Amino acid sequence: xxxxxxxxxxxDGISQFAGHILARLGAEVIAVEPVQGVSTRHTGPYVADExxxxxxxxxxxxxxxxxxxxxxxxxxxxxxxxHHLVQNADILxxxxxxxxxxxxxxSYEEIAEINPEIIHASITPYGLTGPRSHWLGSDLTAVAGSxxxxxxxxxxxxxxxxxxxxxxxxxxxxxxxxxLIALQERYRSGAGQHIDVSAQESxxxxxxxxxxxxxxxxxxxxMAGGISLAGMxxxxxxxxxxxxxICVILPGAAFAPFSRRLTAWLEEEGxxxxxxxxxxxxxxxxxxFAGEVSFDVVANAxxxxxxxxxxxxxxxxxxxxxxxxxxxxxxxxxxxxxxxEHLEAREFWDIQPDGKGGExxxxxxxxxxxxxxxxxxxxxxxxxxxxxxxxxxxxxxLDVKDPVIDSLPLEGLKVVEFSWVIATxxxxxxxxxxxxxxxxxxxxxxxxxxxxxNPFVNEDPHPDNxxxxxxxxxxxRSLSLxxxxxxxxxxxxDLIRWADIATESFAPGAMGRLGFGYExxxxxxxxxxxxxxxxxxxxxxxxSLAGYGFMAAAIAGYYELTGxxxxxxxxxxxxxxxxxxxxxxxxxxxxxxxxxxxxxVGEHIDLSQTECxxxxxxxxxxxxxxxxxxxxxxxxxxxxxxxxxxxxxxxDDSWLAIACSDESWSQLAExxxxxxxxxxxxxxxxxxxxxxDDALGAWSSVRNSTTAAEELQALGVxxxxxxxxxxxxxxxxxxxxxxxxxxxxSHAGTxxxxxxxxxxxxxxxxxxxxxxxxxxxxxxxxxxxxxxSVDQIADLAASEVLE
Numbered sequence: 001x002x003x004x005x006x007x008x009x010x011x012d013g014i015s016q017f018a019g020h021i022l023a024r025l026g027a028e029v030i031a032v033e034p035v036q037g038v039s040t041r042h043t044g045p046y047v048a049d050e051x052x053x054x055x056x057x058x059x060x061x062x063x064x065x066x067x068x069x070x071x072x073x074x075x076x077x078x079x080x081x082x083h084h085l086v087q088n089a090d091i092l093x094x095x096x097x098x099x100x101x102x103x104x105x106x107s108y109e110e111i112a113e114i115n116p117e118i119i120h121a122s123i124t125p126y127g128l129t130g131p132r133s134h135w136l137g138s139d140l141t142a143v144a145g146s147x148x149x150x151x152x153x154x155x156x157x158x159x160x161x162x163x164x165x166x167x168x169x170x171x172x173x174x175x176x177x178x179x180l181i182a183l184q185e186r187y188r189s190g191a192g193q194h195i196d197v198s199a200q201e202s203x204x205x206x207x208x209x210x211x212x213x214x215x216x217x218x219x220x221x222x223m224a225g226g227i228s229l230a231g232m233x234x235x236x237x238x239x240x241x242x243x244x245x246i247c248v249i250l251p252g253a254a255f256a257p258f259s260r261r262l263t264a265w266l267e268e269e270g271x272x273x274x275x276x277x278x279x280x281x282x283x284x285x286x287x288x289f290a291g292e293v294s295f296d297v298v299a300n301a302x303x304x305x306x307x308x309x310x311x312x313x314x315x316x317x318x319x320x321x322x323x324x325x326x327x328x329x330x331x332x333x334x335x336x337x338x339x340x341e342h343l344e345a346r347e348f349w350d351i352q353p354d355g356k357g358g359e360x361x362x363x364x365x366x367x368x369x370x371x372x373x374x375x376x377x378x379x380x381x382x383x384x385x386x387x388x389x390x391x392x393x394x395x396x397x398l399d400v401k402d403p404v405i406d407s408l409p410l411e412g413l414k415v416v417e418f419s420w421v422i423a424t425x426x427x428x429x430x431x432x433x434x435x436x437x438x439x440x441x442x443x444x445x446x447x448x449x450x451x452x453x454n455p456f457v458n459e460d461p462h463p464d465n466x467x468x469x470x471x472x473x474x475x476x477r478s479l480s481l482x483x484x485x486x487x488x489x490x491x492x493x494d495l496i497r498w499a500d501i502a503t504e505s506f507a508p509g510a511m512g513r514l515g516f517g518y519e520x521x522x523x524x525x526x527x528x529x530x531x532x533x534x535x536x537x538x539x540x541x542x543x544s545l546a547g548y549g550f551m552a553a554a555i556a557g558y559y560e561l562t563g564x565x566x567x568x569x570x571x572x573x574x575x576x577x578x579x580x581x582x583x584x585x586x587x588x589x590x591x592x593x594x595x596x597x598x599x600x601v602g603e604h605i606d607l608s609q610t611e612c613x614x615x616x617x618x619x620x621x622x623x624x625x626x627x628x629x630x631x632x633x634x635x636x637x638x639x640x641x642x643x644x645x646x647x648x649x650x651x652d653d654s655w656l657a658i659a660c661s662d663e664s665w666s667q668l669a670e671x672x673x674x675x676x677x678x679x680x681x682x683x684x685x686x687x688x689x690x691x692x693d694d695a696l697g698a699w700s701s702v703r704n705s706t707t708a709a710e711e712l713q714a715l716g717v718x719x720x721x722x723x724x725x726x727x728x729x730x731x732x733x734x735x736x737x738x739x740x741x742x743x744x745x746s747h748a749g750t751x752x753x754x755x756x757x758x759x760x761x762x763x764x765x766x767x768x769x770x771x772x773x774x775x776x777x778x779x780x781x782x783x784x785x786x787x788x789s790v791d792q793i794a795d796l797a798a799s800e801v802l803e
Contacts, residue, residue: 001372001591002027004598005183006394007091009066010073012038014165015095015123016062017172017615021584022091022179023065024366025591026374030089030390031066032073032082037383043640045623047354054382055355057626061618064362067390068381073104082106087115088394091179095123095168098133108194108761117398118192119182121175123168127198127759130736135713136664139165140636140644141720142199144657145731147210149646150724151573154224154564158646158655159722161636162572163561169616171199173583178758180590181434185409185763187597190400194761201739205426205757207573208471209455210725211740214752215467217455219725222653224563224570229454232288232295235302236550237331237559237571238309244569245317246554247309248327248547249302251285254449258327262305265324271308275300285452286461322545329551331559331569334620335630340555342542348611352379354626361625363614367588368537368606370518372595408435409763413593414785416441416495417476418483418516419505420448422578423549423609424533425472427585428503432475433756433765439495439781440476440772443483444803447774448473457748463774464747470771474743474753479782480775480802483514487801494786496521496528501589505533507546518604528602529592531585537608549575549609556613561620563633570633577613584612642685643668646722647697649705655722656705658696658712667715672699745770778802 005027009019016031016038023029031038040062041053053059069085071078086092092111094101101107108120122128125137126145135141143149143161153160175197182193204210212219221228225237225244238247249259259281266272279301280287287293309317314330321328332340338361343349347364354360365374413436417428425440425448432438442448450472451463458465479495481488496502502521504511511517511532518530532538535547536555545551553559553576563570585607592603614621620631638644641659649656660668662682669678672695677688685692700708705721712719721727728734738755745751748770756765782788782796796802 001025001369001374001595004397005091006030006089007093008032008085008089010092010094010096011123011172013040013095013168014058014062015093015168015172015175016040017169018093018121018123018176018179019066020062020064021173021176021366021587024374024376025587026376029066030085030386031063031068031381032071032085033068033383035070035072041383045619045627045629047356047626049627057622058619060360060380060622063380064378065376066381067386068384069386070384073106079104079106083114084392086111086118088392088396089115089118090183092118092120093123093172093175093179094121098124098128112192116191117186119179119186119195120192121179121195121197123171123175123197123199125198126200126733127737128196130733132733135720136716136718137199137720138641138659138718139167140638140657140659141718142167143203144646144720144722145200145728145733146203146207147723147725147728148203148207148573149657150655150722150727151207151209151220151222152562153222153570154567155222155228157564158636158648159222160562160570162558162576163563163631163633164617164620165638166616167199167203170202170580170583171197173587174202174757177430177583177586177590178760180587180594181409181430182760184590184593185407186398188400188404188407189762190398190403191405191762193763196759196761198737200733201737202757204728204734204739205579205754208468208754210728211467211471211752211754212455213726214729214740215455215457217457217459217467219455220573225559225568227574230289232298235306237554237569238306239568240309240317241311241313243314244331244559245309245314246329246331246551246559247305248550249305251281251288252449252452253282254452255327256281258325261324262326265320265326266304266308269308271304273304276304289459289461322542325546327547327551329545329547329554331554332557333560333630334557334617334624337557337614338621338624342536342540343611346537346540346608350377352377355379358626360622363611363618363621366584366612366615369592370604370606371601372592372603405762407763408766409760411435413437413501414499415439415501415503416499417503418511419503419533421450421505421548422472422575423581424503424505424531424585425450426578427582428476429472429474430582430586430756431589433767434763435766437785438476439479439777439785440473441479441481441483441495442774443480444774445482451774457751462747466771467751470745470751471753473771475767475769476772477777477781478772478775479778482801482803483516485799485801487796487799489515491782491786491796491801492516493524496525498785499525499528500593501529501531503531503533508532508534508538508543522602522604526602527596527600529589529596529605530603531589531605531607533581533585533607533609535608536610538606549578552577552609552613556610557617557620558613561631561633564635565633577609580616581607581609581612584615642682642689643692643696645693647700649700649708649721650703651705653724654705656700656708657720657722659718661718664716668712668717671715672696741767743767743770746773746776775802
């Protein structure tokens with residue numbers, strides 16, 4: 001699909017995921033490596049645990065399908081060769097420390113002189129601009145600054161990161177998606193541009209709770225395996241006979257039918273009590289916060305559910321969920337995943353030789369394309385494998401006769417959205433930020449679930465007042481349309497004739513049953529690109545399961561690998577796969593647009609949230625399939641960095657994240673007075689972990705987290721305050737980058753939301769309004785976009801289609 005695109009990958013760490021995504025979509029990706037190879041080649045685990053730069057599973061995870069070329073860009077001769085590569089490339093990804101490339105005369109401005117058409121994306125911990133842009137960063141410090149970490153883990157211990165490095169994967173995927181958006185703009189302007197991606201911001205986007213304090217609303221507190229809000233603890237993870245299971249029991253109309261079905265099952269087995277039967281799950285949230293019902297009622301209900309779930313095995317619960325349509329899934333380990341029958345049925349795994357007589361099981365396609373197959377396979381390149389075997393010269397066909405340089409990248413792109421909650425709406429929000437015209441279709445009887453979810457502005461639970469809905473739907477137009485009524489069919493068909501893209505996230509098969517399946521819609525508009533997003537994909541034995549990102553996160557192994565070794569799984573905060581999938585959604589849609597430009601043919605994209613999430617766990621999956629080792633919960637420990645963790649700071653629930661490299665250890669040891677360990681290597685330091693951790697805790701606990709971070713950064717040690725929601729509101733780096741912005745919103749007057757997750761140099765994102773009120777744009781959509789007359793609109797209103 002992107003076979004005509006050439007990408008240079010200058011990333012040293014797992015930000016190589018950006019190039020990997022484009023390689024999976026067909027692009028030619030050239031990895032430029034130093035003589036010793038990039039750092040991922042020297043990062044375990046390794047095949048058979050034998051260190052070898054060509055057998056690192058971390059490197060294999062995100063470098064298949066690329067070409068490896070060795071160039072020492074610090075030498076004048078090789079830098080000239082690099083210039084030649086740049087001259088013939090479309091996209092450049094790099095993750096170097098701010099200022100490094102400029103010191104080599106390889107800044108974006110200097111590269112653009114060589115190739116004015118190149119799209120150059122920089123992936124850094126905190127972004128290229130701002131007072132902390134030059135701070136040292138790591139996965140741990142980037143996520144610490146996002147407030148996501150503060151909400152994850154056990155309330156009585158330090159906040160937790162996800163059990164494997166993830167923040168730079170978030171950022172790399174954002175860079176991949178943004179680069180393809182910038183390509184669309186280049187067809188009009190003929191010019192490239194720079195994209196600035198901050199890992200801190202990429203993770204912050206996944207936590208709309210951090211704007212809650214700005215709206216006089218309560219943010220979530222930390223709770224292992226659940227959600228804690230305003231004194232109400234809602235467990236999501238429950239023990240069962242042979243492990244753990246996720247069971248989503250949440251207040252509100254969207255979740256109530258599932259809770260009632262679960263209660264009916266308990267009643268059948270004589271496990272229900274009067275307290276449980278008394279709960280009105282549709283209205284319990286409002287009743288609790290109005291003081292009409294005691295929080296003890298809900299706590300006792302969860303205890304009853306918990307006792308029942310504890311009496312069943314994971315398989316019993318899984319089978320019941322599929323049969324009874326319950327929001328229950330097993331909490332899987334990576335070992336469970338590699339043998340999961342549903343993934344086998346979808347032919348998800350890509351099995352390749354491991355080079356030492358065994359096999360390596362890789363995650364397969366990012367998505368399933370109906371009309372296009374991407375040829376992707378083989379093992380990752382050895383270091384310098386393609387030094388002499390590829391042609392630097394290539395034919396490029398970009399020819400813009402009448403350049404337009406003052407429009408947004410996706411101006412003129414038309415999107416109709418039937419998707420809801422987080423995963424796909426937040427992806428479509430990105431399209432909207434960059435100029436697409438988006439019409440979101442909902443009904444009053446079945447509104448987007450996010451309209452019913454805390455936080456609300458001033459704690460007023462009105463469906464047009466949800467902060468989360470505003471974050472994921474800012475800039476869109478709202479059309480209220482009851483899809484179940486016959487009169488709605490022609491309106492939908494007219495929307496499809498108008499649209500370039502349609503997205504939906506109903507349970508698999510639901511659009512078809514409504515008469516709006518891809519086969520029908522593509523007859524109306526052969527160029528339509530339709531994306532169907534669901535928990536487990538559109539096919540396979542478990543595809544019918546409807547649900548939320550909490551459940552996909554459990555299936556994908558995220559609960560089992562996040563937590564403390566001596567405690568049950570904690571899991572990351574919230575519906576975690578909903579925060580991972582959007583970048584894959586955008587990249588897939590842009591690739592389909594690119595293909596349509598060449599062929600005129602539309603596409604149907606089958607996106608499984610679970611499968612998307614597994615690409616972010618590839619090193620652990622490879623370690624399981626190659627070495628038979630299942631990743632274990634390890635708190636905030638990291639196998640490659642020590643000391644590495646979150647330490648108490650002055651104040652209540654205040655914390656400091658520290659990631660000390662080997663190079664900076666001596667400075668930290670001197671600060672802590674650990675003179676006996678001044679020259680200790682990492683192995684020796686780990687043998688003295690309790691001594692070092694105690695010394696760090698004693699030092700940090702009497703210091704303000706910001707002051708302590710500044711002091712450590714001055715010594716060359718990566719550190720960052722662990723922000724809670726309010727902390728992100730006062731963070732000078734996020735403030736400089738205008739991460740939180742206030743926009744007009746019809747119900748509240750104004751509403752705080754997040755700005756776009758990436759920063760483009762020539763065509764920055766524009767956001768002019770918050771999330772729309774339900775049906776706010778009915779007349780404008782029908783009259784201006786579809787050309788309906790006033791009488792036609794009146795007839796639709798009279799038939800109660802526009803509800």
